[in-house]
Ligand SMILES: CCCCC/C=C\C/C=C\C/C=C\CC/C=C/C(=O)SCCNC(=O)CCNC(=O)[C@H](O)C(C)(C)COP(=O)(O)OP(=O)(O)OC[C@H]1O[C@@H](n2cnc3c(N)ncnc32)[C@H](O)[C@@H]1OP(=O)(O)O
């Protein structure tokens with residue numbers, strides 16, 4: 001069937017090449033090209049198609065479908081991608097497995113990275129190759145039923161038995177059961193388990209251990225292990241998040257991951273070079289989250305923008321033809337700032353992935369000095385992007401009206417998966433407070449006359465306000481954001497200090513200042529996102545692409561500043577606020593002809609989108625009808641439940 005002419009016209013009105021934009025989004029022409037090649041190759045392999053729409057499947061069917069595709073994938077793996085390239089691998093996974101989770105998700109995102117970061121060279125020799133060849137399937141078991149945030153209160157123990165040189169793992173209480181780890185329930189046969197290291201009755205706190213859970217031949221749980229699935233979730237139902245308990249389960253001493261902390265055979269403990277080095281797998285995932293969430297948001301926007309360009313409802317001036325809903329200013333205001341955020345998140349994502357890779361090298365070379373900075377940055381970023389992604393996806397759903405609420409849009413699934421990110425890898429509020437610790441310390445450095453020692457990301461906290469001339473462009477908006485973040489950080493810090501100086505304990509003062517502190521963290525992070533966006537656009541060579549991204553940046557800076565209006569009242573007059581508001585409306589109009597091309601540029605395939613509304617060809621209505629007819633409820637005209645219950649009820653009522 002040919003493309004919907006409304007979309008053809010939209011594409012014709014774009015002022016740039018989507019392939020050139022994709023090269024900017026994905027960091028290089030080479031990778032953007034590789035993504036297309038991988039997508040193209042996959043589309044020719046029929047076994048990769050869903051056997052029927054995932055949304056009509058039970059959990060068991062979804063998991064089985066994911067396993068089926070993984071088995072097929074293992075035959076093609078080496079021919080489809082450069083296996084040493086993590087981004088290619090992740091693209092392949094997204095295309096084939098989608099976003100609902102699968103048995104290898106944690107294997108790739110946490111198990112292998114933990115082995116790389118935490119296992120000694122000998123341990124890597126033993127396990128890493130096996131994991132990379134997928135001879136074993138691993139997961140990351142840290143969270144317990146009773147504790148996820150407060151890692152110091154984890155209850156699982158790994159007690160060193162000097163006589164046998166083994167660790168004995170135990171789950172002493174119900175609340176100590178590992179609870180949530182992805183792929184633990186039914187798929188993984190090995191796990192990195194975080195347990196308290198106990199030697200001669202001294203608790204050295206949480207450490208990572210490599211633990212075999214299931215027999216490699218029968219896949220049956222090993223004696224001493226209780227393991228299973230935790231049941232259905234809001235989303236991610238293609239994943240078997242699990243529970244895990246240990247009863248006097250013994251593992252060799254060599255199974256404690258010993259790149260950094262060590263236990264010798266006589267039971268001596270060797271400290272790591274940094275107390276939190278064992279938390280690096282979390283930092284790794286957090287450093288990926290801006291990118292992953294940017295892509296979730298992008299997916300919802302591809303759907304909503306394409307659909308809004310073919311959905312006609314109501315009239316503007318021309319009463320002879322209904323208007324595309326994308327032409328309503330309210331629709332543009334609902335969608336376009338989110339397009340800008342999706343771009344901004346992806347740009348930040350590439351930056352934090354690069355920073356993590358660098359940190360990994362530094363740490364392997366004994367330099368841990370960058371850990372605190374990256375922990376603070378990624379803590380704030382994961383919190384802000386997950387929250388704003390959730391907001392943006394929900395707006396995208398509403399922008400699709402009634403059909404947005406149907407699973408045919410697939411937006412609800414994207415939403416459910418994306419907002420999981422507000423919780424996993426550290427609950428958002430908790431992570432904002434981690435960043436706040438860093439910001440408060442920075443203010444204390446300024447107060448102690450050490451401004452010169454501040455890192456580049458917090459140097460603005462020591463600066464004075466300057467005059468703002470909004471006609472000068474994005475950098476002036478950055479100054480507005482700096483003002484807001486600086487003011488809020490000082491205010492929150494001073495509140496905390498005042499409470500503490502009044503005699504309150506440090507903890508209680510912190511608690512009573514914490515809402516204000518989280519606000520400071522959000523503003524600081526949004527400033528970082530904006531400045532990364534501005535820097536990125538500044539570096540673009542293709543002038544057509546650059547021109548459109550400047551327009552998108554204008555949407556971003558004006559929308560973001562309007563959104564934090566309350567924090568800039570002392571800086572901007574109401575006339576200046578009006579000016580910004582009007583600039584935002586102008587920017588929405590400017591970007592309108594490029595809206596479809598901007599979302600096309602994400603190059604997210606129909607196979608991955610799984611959305612009837614977001615189809616690239618825009619042929620929504622006929623496919624919506626086809627999709628509804630394929631619902632299992634429509635297999636028969638009369639359901640057994642009608643025959644069994646409703647008919648007798650109606651007949652009884654007639655009497
Ligand atoms: C393969 C294809 C898949 C496709 C991929 C696509 C998309 C992705 C989609 C899905 C992913 C799927 C599933 C997600 C998997 C999820 C996994 C998990 O959730 S794993 C579990 C994660 N758990 C957490 O994040 C726990 C959160 N809690 C913590 O991190 C810590 O407990 C907390 C809150 C930081 C406090 O730690 P604690 O030990 O109590 O700290 P202290 O108070 O003793 O000390 C605090 C000081 O330590 C510094 N600190 C803390 N963490 C770090 C760190 N990581 N690095 C450096 N420094 C750290 C902290 O700043 C304090 O320093 P100061 O005292 O202020 O100097």
Ligand SMILES: Cc1cc2nc3c(=O)[nH]c(=O)nc-3n(C[C@H](O)[C@H](O)[C@H](O)COP(=O)(O)OP(=O)(O)OC[C@H]3O[C@@H](n4cnc5c(N)ncnc54)[C@H](O)[C@@H]3O)c2cc1C
Pocket residue numbers: 106140141142143146147148149150179180181182236241420423424425426427428429430433
């Ligand atoms: C989809 C999904 C996948 C997951 N995958 C894994 C996995 O593979 N492996 C794994 O180990 N775990 C996994 N988890 C668990 C996840 O990491 C934890 O749920 C998460 O870290 C939050 O911890 P919690 O559940 O203990 O929340 P809680 O800490 O109980 O949070 C409850 C409330 O208390 C507040 N709170 C808690 N502490 C503080 C504080 N100090 N200050 C202020 N407020 C506070 C929080 O902000 C929140 O509002 C997953 C979770 C989900 C949802």
